[in-house]
Amino acid sequence: MNEPVLSVTDVVKTFDEGAQEVAVLKGVSLDVRPGEVVALEGPSGSGKTTLLSIMGCILTPTAGQVKVAGRTVKHASQADLRETRRQSIGFVFQQFNLFPALSALENVEYALNVKGVGGRAAAKEAARVLETVGLSDRLHFLPRDLSGGQKQRVAIARALAGAPKVLLADEPTANLDTGVGTEVLALFRDLAKREGKGLVIVTHDPKVRKVADRVVGMRDGRLMSDLAGGFEPAPAKSDMKAVQPKYRRGQEANTL
């Protein structure tokens, strides 16, 4: 199998809260390969967002190692982290986080500008990426004139701008209705497979499991499960113990 595009090894993250030191991640390891869709699940406070921030080179781990697109970012400077984000990572956020004053095209174009692509090349590439997500007829619409699904498609297009190897999505369907959420997830999977991107989706949405290759469960700062995706979730009490029999890679899922 291909080399992972995203690799997290024994990552520990602690935060100082006054006199207390709180460990949010307690030795997490996870590999994501090109074209692989990983759903990251867990209750609030389990450490999903912290792990996503570390995988996205926004936070640095207290201990452990992170490798993105072949680049090890352990002990990296803020400038190195920024450069890794710029070159290798695309983000999709729960609230879309589009720039409200910019049109769909400009939102994507601006991201390309930040990544060092300018002029006509940026406009052309932005239009191409928006076409990929099915928004070629909404290029000059402001976010306020787009539906929730269309906004998320723009956000996906922005994340794809600059051809990053890793896509990280934080609750991308949380603000979408069921039908639109399903469409967006299908688009995500299609893009990840077609363009060979490693995709991690932090979610509470059971629909994500259907498009994921793997469903990774977290609790209390540890990975508790790693299941094959593509299935409907258990209808009730779908906690980690309930899905343990379906572990794909062993019972001790903390080092996956």
Next chain:
Amino acid sequence: MVSLARKNLLHDRLRFVITVAGVAFAVTLVLVQVGLFMGLLGKATVTIENASADIWVTSKKTPNVDFAHTFPETNVLRVRGVPGVARADNLLIQFMNIQLPSGAEEGTLVYALDDFSAWNLPWKVNEGDVGDLRRGSYILMDRSAVRRFGTFSVGEYREILGRRFKIIGTTSEAASFTTAPIVFMDLKNAQERLQTLQGKAQYILVKLAPGATAQAVAAEIRRRLPYNDVYLKDDWARRSRTYWVVSTGLGMNMGITVFLGVLVGIVVVAQTLYTSAVEHVKEFGTVKAIGGSNWDIYRILGEQALIAAVVGFALGGLISLGMRPLMARLYLNVLISPAFAATVFAGTVLMCLGAAMLSFRRVATIDPALVFRA
């Protein structure tokens, strides 16, 4: 390149209008107030600038051209004997009372010379001939006197210190810093008006011979007239201006006006940019998350400040230029030279950029991780 700065600024039009209005207010305040002051200062030296004298001999410690003291009129003979002097004449500049047809008395500043035409005084004659002044009890009166003395016309008479003078012409632009209108009359007539002026002069105007060095001639005059002061034209103009700027507190007053204008501008721009930065904190977090640096955000704020400066300056400049004709009706000159306008523009840009920098600290601390918070 997509300008997030410009788009954000124009997206919130009300805030943009408030920002620009604040800058325009500050620019107008500075341009008009300082322009008025410069216009007034111009009056303080307008006769020095226009007279064709290269050197001015004054009494000791004369503070400015309007406040002269006397010395013997024969001093001019010693000046005329200095090598390098082509011509030297006595000049009187004296406040005198003028009787108005209404019965009221007003003050006027009398300029008195033997031969005005030799010294380019007055420099703008509307009616009459300065050469006729020496033929009798005649005066030329500046048009600006209408505001203080009421309407008048050539052929009318006015009484100055008990003697009737016929107005034989009018001039323009001849008004002193004190706003007293200037009247031109023959030297002998002026000397006869006041006993203290008889046999006296207040200035000696000196014209250099071709090839003569002003410094050398001035040094020789100083040597020959140790109880007088001798100034080159520019030095004398500077001394007159400095008197009004420093000794009267007017300079301090202007300084405070400029300071307040700049303060208002900084507060308005800083306040609106800071509020804008706070409101766009999630956007800036997104910029950082997708790989932008603090400098990318500083550039956004800086560009916004620059746009506010340029638009605000243009608006303030137009308002100031629009006020000039209104001020001119009040005989007030708002002097806005290209150099002054350029200085104010540079100051406006600095002011706005400085104000933007107050937001830099706020955006520098933005954690890109906030993009994951709902």
